C-alpha cells in the first residue's frame with residue numbers, strides 16, 4: 001500500500017530522500033512549488049519498505065534524525081499546484097507554514113487531517129476576518145477562529161492551523177495558501193475594516209457541546225464543557241476523554257456524541 005508523508009522543513013525531506021536513495025528504495029515526490037511554496041515542502045509517496053527506512057523505530061523519527069509529519073494512504077491529488085508563484089504581501093502576518101501532523105480523518109479515511117505551525121502570529125487579524133466572514137466562529141479569549149472551506153473544517157490559532165477533511169496533501173497546501181492570502185489580504189485592508197470581537201459560536205463545536213453533560217466537572221482536564229468541545233472539534237482531544245459520558249452517569253449521551261464527532265471528522 002502506497003502512503004504519503006510530508007515534513008515540516010525542507011532539510012528533513014532532503015534527509016529522508018537521501019536515505020531512500022542510499023538504499024535504492026523507490027519513491028515518488030509531490031512538490032508544492034511554485035504556487036504553494038510558502039506553505040509546504042515536498043511530500044514523499046512510499047511503500048512499506050521505504051516507509052520503514054524513513055521511520056526507523058516507528059515513532060516518527062527516521063534513523064538519520066529526520067522527522068516526518070505522519071503517513072496517510074496515498075490517493076492521486078485531485079489538483080496540481082498553481083504554475084505561478086504565490087502572491088507577495090507588503091506585510092506578511094502569516095509567514096510560512098510547516099506541516100507537523102498529517103493523519104487520516106476519523107470520519108472518512110479517504111480524507112486527511114493536518115496541523116501546521118506558522119512562523120507569523122495571526123491573532124491580530126482575527127477581528128478583521130471576523131468582521132468580514134459572518135459564517136465564521138471567533139473566540140477572542142482563545143483566541144481561535146474557525147470556519148468551513150466547503151466541507152473542510154479550518155481552525156486557526158495565533159500560530160497554528162488545523163484542517164480536517166482535506167482531500168489530499170495538495171488540497172491541504174491549497175487550503176493553507178488560501179488562509180495565507182486571506183490573512184495577509186485582510187491585514188493589508190485593515191484600515192478600511194471595522195474590527196469585530198463578536199463571538200459567534202457555530203457548529204460544529206457548538207453541536208459537540210450540545211451533546212456533552214454541560215456540568216463543567218473538569219474530569220476531561222478542561223475548565224468547561226465548551227472548551228472541551230472546541231478542542232475535540234479541532235482534533236486535539238478525543239471525545240472519549242469525557243468520562244461522565246463514556247464511563248459514567250451520562251452514558252445516554254454517548255451515541256449522539258459519537259455520531260456528531262464522526263460527522264464532523266473529530267476524534268472519538
Ligand code: SF4
Nearest residue numbers: 216217218220225242
Ligand atoms: S468531562 Fe465532560 S462533562 Fe466534565 S467538563 Fe469535560 S466535557 Fe464537560
